Amino acid sequence: MGRQPCCDKVGLKKGPWTCDEDKKLINFILNNGQCCWRSLPKLAGLLRCGKSCRLRWTNYLRPDVKRGLLSEYEEQMVIDLHAKLGNRWSKIASHLPGRTDNEIKNHWNTHIKKKLKKLGIDPLTHKPLPPPPPPPTTDQPPSDQEPALETTMADQNIVEEPLAKNIPAEAGPTTSLFESAKDCTEVKTTAGSTFDPAGLVNGDFCVDEIPIIEPHEILISCGGADDSLLTPSCSTTTTTSSCSSDSPAALFDDYCCEMMIDNIWFDEYFNGLGLLINGDGGQFNTDNASFELF
DNA sequence: AAATCCCGCAACCGCCTTACG
DNA sequence: TCGTAAGGCGGTTGCGGGATT
Numbered sequence: 158m159g160r161q162p163c164c165d166k167v168g169l170k171k172g173p174w175t176c177d178e179d180k181k182l183i184n185f186i187l188n189n190g191q192c193c194w195r196s197l198p199k200l201a202g203l204l205r206c207g208k209s210c211r212l213r214w215t216n217y218l219r220p221d222v223k224r225g226l227l228s229e230y231e232e233q234m235v236i237d238l239h240a241k242l243g244n245r246w247s248k249i250a251s252h253l254p255g256r257t258d259n260e261i262k263n264h265w266n267t268h269i270k271k272k273l274k275k276l277g278i279d280p281l282t283h284k285p286l287p288p289p290p291p292p293p294t295t296d297q298p299p300s301d302q303e304p305a306l307e308t309t310m311a312d313q314n315i316v317e318e319p320l321a322k323n324i325p326a327e328a329g330p331t332t333s334l335f336e337s338a339k340d341c342t343e344v345k346t347t348a349g350s351t352f353d354p355a356g357l358v359n360g361d362f363c364v365d366e367i368p369i370i371e372p373h374e375i376l377i378s379c380g381g382a383d384d385s386l387l388t389p390s391c392s393t394t395t396t397t398s399s400c401s402s403d404s405p406a407a408l409f410d411d412y413c414c415e416m417m418i419d420n421i422w423f424d425e426y427f428n429g430l431g432l433l434i435n436g437d438g439g440q441f442n443t444d445n446a447s448f449e450l451f
Numbered sequence: 452a453a454a455t456c457c458c459g460c461a462a463c464c465g466c467c468t469t470a471c472g
Numbered sequence: 473t474c475g476t477a478a479g480g481c482g483g484t485t486g487c488g489g490g491a492t493t
Contacts, residue, residue: 173461173487195478211479212462247481258481259461267459456492461485468480 170204174213178203182210183218216257223255227264235261236269240283 170178185201191214192200194207203210216222227235231253238249246258246265253261270280277286 171463193478206463208464208479209462215480216461244482262482263460454493456490458490459488461487463485464483466481466483468478470478471476472474 168204169206169209171209174217178205179213179218182214186214186218212259216259221255222257224260227253227256227261227268231256232264232269232272235265236273236283239265239269239280 174182181201181203185197189200194211197203197207197210198205201210205213234253235249238252242248244262246262250256250258250261265280273280273283274286278284279286
């Protein structure tokens with residue numbers, strides 16, 4: 158007797174999500190929390206598999222998801238963590254606030270792999286690639302590019318040193334790293350302390366040691382420079398109000414006017430977020446484009 | 452201008468792990 | 473302790489859009 162499918166697949170919709178579906182899903186989660194994913198689609202009025210809903214929420218709709226290209230700093234962190242952890246994307250993602258495993262995995266496959274190869278580093282082993290043979294006319298067979306897989310995890314510690322030499326100056330694993338960390342989603346606490354992601358790179362942090370942020374301590378920052386940060390995938394825009402400014406608050410408004418149907422829905426979204434997390438409300442601070450729970 | 456190729460990313464699939472009765 | 477259900481994870485696929493011919 159085989160395993161039961163995660164859901165009854167007959168009549169279920171697949172493929173890209175529509176704005177309407179997104180709205181239904183968000184509405185439901187904000188009102189009811191992340192209950193059983195299996196029954197969620199039915200309750201939310203969605204013709205989707207529970208898994209699909211979970212994925213859509215965690216990879217895209219979750220309000221703390223940071224979007225847009227990874228910064229130099231984040232990229233370097235991914236490389237370092239990959240050298241230590243291998244393809245454990247979720248573990249890697251847990252070190253990068255606001256980034257999802259799927260996003261990191263995609264970024265690795267599309268960008269970082271190429272970059273490393275350009276730098277002469279094998280993305281699999283993080284060891285230097287053998288120099289290419291002199292005649293450039295013949296194509297290098299892939300098997301030649303991949304050094305033997307005899308590398309062990311223990312070996313990878315040795316690799317980390319030469320790897321660090323390829324870190325761009327602005328992303329060095331010391332103070333400059335921390336400087337560029339400003340591009341990342343900031344996780345602040347009400348006590349005024351700022352979570353220092355640089356510590357992760359220095360190797361003095363493990364996954365289990367990531368500080369647990371109490372719901373009342375969460376500040377969602379919309380990082381100013383990266384305007385792709387909040388770009389929704391929804392192809393159907395529902396409003397056309399004047400969007401476009403450089404301030405984080407305006408960016409956030411852009412996001413809302415594009416994705417969220419209207420301002421009422423926007424308010425409900427974040428008030429509901431408070432409910433979702435701690436049964437309380439919250440407030441969007443337009444000064445610094447952050448959402449504070451209360 | 453049209454056709455084709457290539458790339459990036461969202462979403463799916465299937466296996467593994469965990470929780471629970 | 474075992475069996476089952478649900479969630480989580482990593483690999484893969486396929487579509488859309490931009491680049492190239």
